[in-house]
Amino acid sequence: MGNCKSSSRALLGKAHVDPDSEWRMQDFGKTHVPDLEWRINDFSSLLETGAKSATSDTFHCSGYNWHLEVSPAKKKRHLEVKPMHKKAGSSTPYVALRLVAFRPSLVPGHMVHAVFELSIYNHSRRMYCGCKASYNFGFKNIFSKEHCLIPLQELLKSSAFLVDDSCVFGVEILKIDVSSPEKKAVVVQKKPTTVQNLFVQKKGFVKGTYTWNMNNFLELDLDHFVRSPTFEVGGHKWYVRMYPRGDKYSTDCLSLYLYLDVSDELHLKSKKVVVMTLSILDQKNGKHLTGTSGLLVFTSGRSWGWANFLGLKKLKDPSEGYVVGSSCVVKADLTIVGSSNDC
Incomplete structure (x- = not known):
């Protein structure tokens, strides 16, 4: 999964907290093909940096450039986990994703309404799971809402989502509507998935x-x-x-x-x-x-x-x-x- 020669289609699904504090993933199925497949290698090293987030390089979809951002929890000594992102009403640290519009590709006065799916790849089921979301992106409003996918502790001990200390995130943009004086219509054209790898050093920064x-x-x-x-x-x-x-x-x-x-x-x-x-x-x-x-x-x-x-x-x-x-x-x-x- 995620190597340069043969990239699987990592699709993200929905995670949420039930009243009994359990969580479930909603599978997107084999038809989900992300526009960006983003593999974060050395995920534990990412936590050790203490960074509040990690942002992908740009990827292109239907006339606009985008980024995917992941916000993990901060890992401290003795494997103590201090959350950087918590789901509303819950004390559980989560891994959250959000879609970010690349501002220079937007036009002042235009509102870009995007429907998209954020996902994490389940190696055991060989499919993505995550959540479907939408957001109105504007010239000065480029960050979508953060969506919690999976509790951090579950990700760290999972053999389905974390393999060789690496996990794969994805985003598929399903629909784009543009509110503008020209009432521009945008057709989301599918193209080969953009595949990116992020490597975090264990030491020697x-x-x-x-x-x-x-x-x-x-x-x-x-x-x-x-x-x-x-x-x-x-x-x-x-x-x-x-x-x-x-x-x-x-x-x-x-x-x-x-x-x-x-x-x-x-x-x-x-x-x-x-x-x-x-x-x-x-x-x-x-x-x-x-x-x-x-x-x-x-x-x-x-x-x-x-x-x-x-x-x-x-x-x-x-x-x-x-x-x-x-x-x-x-x-x-x-x-x-x-x-x-x-x-």
């Missing part, structure tokens, strides 16, 4: 820090973006891009992103899996504003970050300490935890 001191912040062209000098972490070139008055995705906020430089010779089949922290330093009070990601896949020219990182009102407030005189300081912390490839 590569870490790096870069501090970007802007001493002429107020003299910069604040209506556009500014970028830091290029810096190197893990043998690869990175830079930070800031939109001091926000990009087209923001709402009265400064936008901040980390880029893997397009000149970097990182091969498309060997993408880096990174946890990043971006900070704007409070130079007066030491109360720095920080955003930390889950596991993200980077390839040359790719960026991740936050459109609404810091409200413009707080940025301009001298008492907050984010801009002192004409000085603004941004810090980037990167940890390369693994790699990703497509089959």
Whole structure:
């Protein structure tokens, strides 16, 4: 299951909690063929990173690009499990999935209503099981609701869902309707499944820090973006891009992103899996504003970050300490935890 030569069709099904706290999976059947089949290798290592989530690389379906995100529970010492996601009304830690629209593929003013199935592969039954869901995706509303599939403890002790410390997740998009002035109709065209593998290192994470001191912040062209000098972490070139008055995705906020430089010779089949922290330093009070990601896949020219990182009102407030005189300081912390490839 999930190797590059012969990929089975991993389909996700529905999991829910009954009043007696038992759980069941609903099989999707042999006809379920996902648009994305995402194999997470070394799943226990993913938990050990403490990351709040892991996000797949993009996959394409019917004119739009998407990501699949999994939110596991956090594994601590002595196999104690601290939940990062709990089902409403339950204290049981769950593995949750959600569909994420790739914002640049959306159009302002358009609402994309998607019907989809989120799934996990059952190796014993040789089929996917999971839940059917729907969501209205918009230019500033790209994350679907999180859907709990399976209790984390059940996944960790299961020989049906976890094989060789790897599990396979999937998503199939069944229907897309677009509400727009043009009333655009979208036909979901089936094509071969996109197969991705995520590998998490057991040890030897590569870490790096870069501090970007802007001493002429107020003299910069604040209506556009500014970028830091290029810096190197893990043998690869990175830079930070800031939109001091926000990009087209923001709402009265400064936008901040980390880029893997397009000149970097990182091969498309060997993408880096990174946890990043971006900070704007409070130079007066030491109360720095920080955003930390889950596991993200980077390839040359790719960026991740936050459109609404810091409200413009707080940025301009001298008492907050984010801009002192004409000085603004941004810090980037990167940890390369693994790699990703497509089959």
